Amino acid sequence: MRDADKVNILLVDDQPGKLLSYEAVLREIDENLIKASSGREALEQLLKNDIAVILVDVCMPELDGFQLAAMIREHPRFRHIAIIFISAILLGEMDHLRGYEMGAVDYVPVPVVPEVLRAKVKVFVDLYRKTRQLEDLNRELEQRVSERTRELEESNARLRESEHRRSLALAAGRMGSWDWDLVEQRCVWDEGQCRIFGVDAASFAPSVDTVRPLVHPDDWARIVGAFASSSQERGTFQTELRAVRPSGEIRWCIATATGSFDPHGKLARLSGVTIDITDRKEAEEHQLLLAREVDHRARNALAVVHAIVRLSRANTMEGYVDAVEGRIRALAQTHALLSQTRWQGADLAHLVEEEMAPFRIGQGAKVAAEGASLVLPAEKAQIVALALHELATNAAKYGALSCATGRVHISWRTETGRLVVVWKEAGGPAVEQPIRLGFGSKIMNASLKQQVGGDVIFDWHPGGLVCTLCIPFSRLHVGASDTDLQRSNLVPLKPGLSGRIMLVEDEVLLGMLMRDMITEMGCFVAGPYCSVSEAMVASEGQQFDAAVLDVNLGGEHVYPLAAELTRRGVPCIFVTGYDDEAIDERFSQLPILQKPVSRKGLEPVLRACVKQTIGRAGGETPKERNEAASA
Incomplete structure (x- = not known):
């Protein structure tokens, strides 16, 4: 047996000869034998070593076997050590009881029978060894349980942390x-x-x-x-x-x-x-809306350029090119200012500075500007820009900017509900009121009066032109009667298709262009009207053979008017800068023309709509119907 696996047996006797005999008897069981010649020496060995079995002589000087056993049992560490008493005298029953009370587990009388002593000691040694093994197993089991518990706690902690992170990730x-x-x-x-x-x-x-x-x-x-x-x-x-x-x-x-x-x-x-993914969906829809809006603005810009090219007039090619380039440049400058604010508006001071930059605004310059900082909405900024361009172009050709001594003073102020811009010329050639209005004056009148409900006043003072632009802060209802609207928006009938057409378009240049195109086809034109409410008022009590409607009127859809006209059996044609998919599903069957609109694209569609109306009227032409109504 390995020395590490042997247990300790303590032999206690005051006679050396007996100790030698016990040692000789127990040597065969191959365990560690420790000898002590007194009770005190036995206690010292107990404190130094783990003892499995103690063989102690009952009769010893100082501390006898009973006293030593009592002291051993009083110590918690030694309470379960097996104690075998060896006695050379005959012990009575009371002595046996006393020994058992002191913690003895057995008695061996002298003379000692070697086989009996070895058998008894071996039993208690085996019991001690198994007890130690059980204790070791128990400690190992407790250690394993402790480790497993710790692992489970760590695993649970990781699981809770993982669940917490998962919850945070899901929430985020x-x-x-x-x-x-x-x-x-x-x-x-x-x-x-x-x-x-x-x-x-x-x-x-x-x-x-x-x-x-x-x-x-x-x-x-x-x-x-x-x-x-x-x-x-x-x-x-x-x-x-x-x-x-x-x-x-x-x-x-x-x-x-x-x-x-x-x-x-x-x-x-x-x-x-x-x-x-609601936010993502809304962002996608917003992106789609922005893309459609970009397309709409681009097509509208192209349509405006198309109108400028078609409507501009000049005596020479060079004059025509200059007029077209100047008007497009004015629109481009305004577009740049609006782009800086994402089409939220343009500062009027910057607008004036951009339009009059060629004439060196500033100290000692020919043009001076005066007014507080004021942001104009996009649609009104373009109108003011075109008006300033037309005034500057006229002044450069015929007015104060055509000579070295001329001066122009531009001022603006706000009054209740409106903006007033005053253009005042001085020091130039003598001014005479023109016999007929030019294209620029027509644009200013149409855009300010029809498109935004404002006014333009020309004072042809001999000392210099004074032009006052009045622009309302918000779109106001035009308080004209139905008769006034009919009279002011009708174009004389020309030979041709002979239909009565309602035109609704809020962009003044596009309205003028489409009005001319429809008139050239031989139709009456009522309009252009610039808002749904204005067109609704004009449509009351009137019969139209077709209607050409811009879908978006300054952010307001034309659908209520289209629904009313459709209910009355008036064929409608939509004109828009948006894609067909942006049109309300209720009107998806209507003809849709993309801006810019050409006469070649408009005429066949309009002709078909008018013929459709004539067919429903039993063959009576619009001209005959209108003449009958007039009679």
């Missing part, structure tokens, strides 16, 4: 998770899922009956169909759905799920994640 990503046990018919939603669908996580119990009202009806059938068609080969699917919150709010979501199947291939469980 506006996601929710769910699990649906189809066998047990049990569904579990986490807080994120409840938050997406707008329900209380503490009280909401997810089930087929409670979840179905929270999903848009058009999406529910598709989701159920995806579940039904899932298989082990296609156990994962993803779909978009609309969550309908109890408040009625709709949230766009993406649901991703994976299925678990039983041994027969039947779907048994679904686990998934729902992501709220």
Whole structure:
């Protein structure tokens, strides 16, 4: 046996000869034998070594065997050590009882029988060794339990931390998770899922009956169909759905799920994640809207340029080019100012500075400007820019800017509900009122009076032109009677198609161009009207054979007017800078022309609409009908 595996046996006797005899008897059991010649020496050995069995003589000087046993049993560490008394005298029954009370486990009389002593000692040695082994196993088991407990605690801590991170990630990503046990018919939603669908996580119990009202009806059938068609080969699917919150709010979501199947291939469980993509959807729609708006503005700009090219007049080619380039440059400068503010408006002072820059605004210059900083809306900024350009062009050709001594003073002020801009010339050639208005004057009159409900006043003072522009802060209803509107917006009839056409267009140049084109086709033109309310007033009590309508009138859709005209049987033609997809579905069957509109594109569509009206009227021409009405 290895020395490390041997146990200690303490032999206590005051006679050396007996100790030698005990040692000789017990040598065969191959354990460590420790000898002590007194009780005190025995206590010292106990303190130094772990003892399995003690053989102690009953009769010893100083401390006899009973006293030593009593002292050993009083110490907690030695309470369970096996003590065998050896006695050379005959002990009575009371002595045996006393010995057992002191903690003895057995008695051996002298003379000692070696086999009996070895057998008894060996029994207690084996018992001690097994007890030690059990203690070692118990300590090892406790250590393993402790380690396993620590591992479980660490694992639980990691799991809780992972769940916390997952919850934070789901919340940050506006996601929710769910699990649906189809066998047990049990569904579990986490807080994120409840938050997406707008329900209380503490009280909401997810089930087929409670979840179905929270999903848009058009999406529910598709989701159920995806579940039904899932298989082990296609156990994962993803779909978009609309969550309908109890408040009625709709949230766009993406649901991703994976299925678990039983041994027969039947779907048994679904686990998934729902992501709220409402913000992304709104951003996509906003981007689409911006793209459409860019297209709209670009087409409108091209249409305005097209109108400038078609409507500009000059005696020479060089004069024509200069006129067209100047007007386009004025629009481009205004566009640049509006782009800087993302089309929120343009500062009037900057606008004046840009338009009059060629004449060196500043100290000692021929043009001076005076007025507070004021931001004009986009549509009014373009009108003012064109008006300033036309005034400057006229002054450079015939007025104060055509000579070295001339001066121009531009001022603006705000009054109740309107902006007043005053253009005043001095020091130039003598001024005479023109016999007829030029193209620039027509643009100013049409844009200010019809498009924004303002006014323009020309004072042809001999000392210099004074022009006053009055622009309302908000679009006001034009207080003209139906008769006035009819009289002011009718163009004399020319031979040709002979139809009565309503024209609605808020961009003055486009309105003038389309009015000329329709007139050249041989039609009456009522308009152009610049707002839905104005056109509604003009349409009351009048009969039109067709209507040409700009879809967007300064941010207001023409749909109410189109609905009223369609109800009365008037064919309508839409003109727009937007794509066809942007048109209200109610009017998707109407003809749609993209800006810029040419006569070649407008005439066949308009002719078909007028013929459609003539057919419904039983062959009576619009001219005959109008003449009959006049009579």
